[in-house]
Amino acid sequence: MDLFLQQLTNGLAVGSIYALIALGYTMVYGVLKLINFAHGDLFAIGAYLGLTLLTTFGLSQYLGPMGVVIVLAVMVMGLVAVVGAVLERVAYRPLRQAHRLSAVVSAMGASIFFQNALMLVYGARYKVYPHDILPKNAVSIMGFEIPLVRLLVLLTSVLMMVALYLFIQKTRIGTAIRAAAIDQRAAKLMGINVDRVIMIVFLIGPALGGVAGLMVGLYYGQINFTMGWMYGLKAFTAAILGGIGNIPGAMVGGLLLGVIEAMGAAYISIAWKDAITFMVLIAILIVRPTGLLGERVADKV
């Protein structure tokens, strides 16, 4: 039982990062019906930018650990949001009227571009975040030793998700985003500036991806230029698992994916872990073809 709970927290920690990245996929998908294959690379850019900002400004000399994290997060979110918006303007907007898959190829091209740009700028070797930013101690909860950082990761992700959810549900811009997600043409007729909505989505999604990258950097320490591909794929899986286009779905899908991975590794096989994850995913989709929280679209005939 102890082991089970331990693995559960392991899974939730990983899953919360997947969830944060998955949010970006799902938001963009909701409005544009586009799988932004470059999203994982925006996440990696966030991780690298975080490192650059941290080392060039020597933030930890002036601020306490929480201060560093918050200032970094804000800066990274801002910068990655700009990259995301530029990506949308350059690589996706010209393809908006084209077949959906055309934009997918453009996204893949952008992904290759970003990944290699990171390699050229930062080099192919692993990059490492300084070790002394975050506290190393563990807290004891119900007899468990849980590293404090891990709790912070989990907490930050959940906070971000709640904030995003409230933003989408309660604000005017959020309503416009939801309207555009349901029917772009109708939204346009209702006087919603769809271009602006898309731009906002391409600011928020990448910002969340970027902050996830920063968290991975701070938490795990090690980053490399190919990391976006792996995390991107996992997060896309999470978004689909939850029902793509659905914001709570991305959260549930991400956390669940992390837990499935941890449990697969714990109780079945470590080497087959990723295969088990995909098998579970396929099984779930066979039963629920539009993911856990996805709407069931009945055929309108």
Added chain:
Amino acid sequence: MKKMSVFMLVLMIGLLGAGSALADDPVRIGLMAPLTGAWASEGQDMKQIVELLAESLNAAGGINGRKVQVITADDGGDPRTAALAAQRLSTQKIVAVIGTYGSAVTEASQGIYDEMDIIQVANGSTAIRLSEKGLKHFLRTCPRDDEQGLVAYQTLKDGGYKSIGILHDNSSYAKGLADEAKTLLDKDGANIVFFEALTPKQNDYTAILTRMRASNPDVVFFTGYYGEAGLLLRQKMEMNWPVPFIGGDATNNPDLVKIAGNAAAKGFRFLSPPVPQDLDTPEAKAFMESYRGKYNGEPGSVWAVLAGDGFRVVAKAIEATGSEDPGKIVAYLKNELKDFPGLTGPISFDAKGDRVGDLYRLYEVDAGGKFVLLP
């Protein structure tokens, strides 16, 4: 439509025109390395080192008065790209090729070089079978997995551990080493409580560590690469698990300490051929000096340095035989070259083209994050 046809035409001409090779004076030596892809850092190091050595060789007058030209091809760390790279290099009138890193990648190129009578000196491909095929022109400056397996077995045995966990990453190399060590330990009746593979390039290994911890080993032997090893050490410390880790030679990279942090890396031991920093031969010292001078840092790993050794033995053999005949060069390397002063210690080859001598040393990471050679 017209634009299209022009485009096709240009493409065809490009393909037709780009392939012409020029014949000229210098001794041409190929380098096949993973300049892009997952192992790009190793490949770029290999290129830096071989180019540096070629430069200093040329500055010193070249081989028998002839300049050396290094021709590099990117194998992408992937067998299919490697086969292409090999085809590309074999049209470039090279005498020998240095490289490459991964065993499967080397394997995909071996046949092509052999058919073209080009000497291949691999630097990081430790899979046993590569030299068991009877290829005439294949050599390597790195030791084989069975040798390291034997050393690993000795180390684990001498440590007196009662229960042993073995973790690899399912790569051809790490799996080979893990299997080799396990076979020897099993013969001895050692208690292996854990034998599994992790998935590389994923940041979170806590699930695996938690499970491994439950099987309660006295020591863990990890045969994979330094990136994962660093994370394992770090996450192991975060969960307050004091078990000692021993790594295979792929963990020999200063980045390991950077990733794990000094505190977590302290006490980690690994097997490796000695790195040039630890050799006090004049060659190694001179090399390190010029490397630091040019690239302002240390070489990333011993494998890239072994590519440098490959280059040096080939240059030596061409000089000694005064010939570019592959048969003569290989015969010289296998039969006459004895204890050549390499950057990684004395180099000799056996009849299969494998490097002779027990190369492995045991290193430990000290509190300051330095790799200390254990006696």
Added chain:
Amino acid sequence: MSLLQLQNLTKRFGGLVAVDNVSFDVPEGAIVGLIGPNGAGKTTVFNLITGNYRPDRGDILFDGRSIRKLPTHRIVHLGIARTFQTIRLFPKLSVVENVLAGRHCRMKAGVIAAMLRLPAQKREETAALAEARAEMAFVGIERDADQVAENLSYGNQRLLEIARALATGPRFIILDEPAGGMNDFETAKLIRVIRQIRDRGITVLLIEHDMSLVMEACEQLVVLENGAKIAEGTPGEIQENERVIEAYLGVEEE
């Protein structure tokens, strides 16, 4: 004899009873209209007949045989063809290819025959093309054969859907608001086409809001309201029927 018999058909969507215990027969060779206010469940009845939805209760007999559990393409194969309320053509394909889609279920050639272009396959293709052209000529759109379907006028798109349905070689055809979006001239043409279809021996069941078309073309009407059948009879009888008048009162006429 009745070609199609609906027996106590019921379909629920969540709490809503879309079709409530509906029974009626369609005699062979007739033109029958299914009418009723918006949301009465007419299209749902069609979707039940063609297998797009499964009934919760009741049965559908075609030529005396239950088709309740058959997939749509099997039902088409048995001889029931349909058009859709919202036009569903293959918009990027040419008109002739759209009609050939209907021919598909009467053809046999498989992958290997197609790759090797066997003589039987070639004959079949030639014949199918001729039949497709005949159906286009029948509805009067043969001049647009090589147009892309989405470029056709609205009325012609409706006719193209009918041609595609006819190309399946049906005994029974279901038309869902065939005059929707047509002008008077096109509607008049449509009425001629519907009669000609019947003259070919094909039984017709149609939903239509255009009452002039219904009264002129149909020989028998079935009226639905809130999913239930409220009347059945000749156009004359229906026009007199109290309940029908009541049902249509207050409902805006289209």
Added chain:
Amino acid sequence: MKDVRPVIYAVFCGALLLAPFFLNAYWVDVLNNVGLYAILGLSLNIILGHAGLFHMGHAAFYAMGAYTTAIINTSYQIPVLWLMPLSGLVAGVAALVIARPIIHLRGDYLLIVTIGLVEIVRIALINNVFGITGGSNGIFGISRPELFGFRIRRPEHFFFLIWGFAAITVFLFHRLENSRFGRALNYLREDDVAAEGSGINTAHYKLIAFVVGAVWAGMAGNIFAAKMTIIAPESFNFWESVIMFMIVLLGGRGSIPGVILGAFLIVGLPELFRQFATARMLVFGAIMVAMMIFRTEGILPPRPRRYPAAVADGGGDGP
């Protein structure tokens, strides 16, 4: 407008046929890779281009074909090319079994499942499933193919094998496209409710599209195994599927010339960019985005099928 396409095709074929006599072994081998991916792209085109199914796991079928050949050739010494039909068959049967439960998934849900498929296959191969795949070492020592007693070993030899097979593929697939089967796939791609309502068994055709594509990918796997003589799981990773996917979309969904051009661009361009050294993939990525922006429906989108004019009795023959 006069149709210049046949002229372009003829020039292209002529140039291609003469290429091995002028190019060195390296460039011939580049062309071999292009050819191999053209075959793979054409087979994926049936599924992705014609049937419109988002399938990003084609490398799984390619792997099955290659491993079938490798395992049987190394254990029973059966000549490599004889195993080509068997490789296709194994991949085809696997497609039939795998695709059945997932075929009803829509768009992106199918996409992730097929990505999962290729990952499951790769992980199974790495973990030496059934003890026959050789784990991450893969399988080595696959013998060279022989055709009519001639031993195929050098790139120039493979050139004719690969492009010969590509030519056969084009010939057969062109006919397939212009048939009842090809049209049925297009109908269900455009609107599967309407297709079903027109009497087309859409589930069946989706399945058959998968099977035909998989059979061809399996046969391409056979050639790949013969050419490499060693195969390893990493040759069939998700990235390979992505490459095939991009070839079809960049070239033009449903267009044979488009897919072949796509193979030239996606496989050939990175080779032309070698002068950019480590930046070559960066340039490649940027060019992909640019090409997609300038030709949003692919570079050579398919042309509409032509049907002989009315009262055609010599007809049935497509363009």
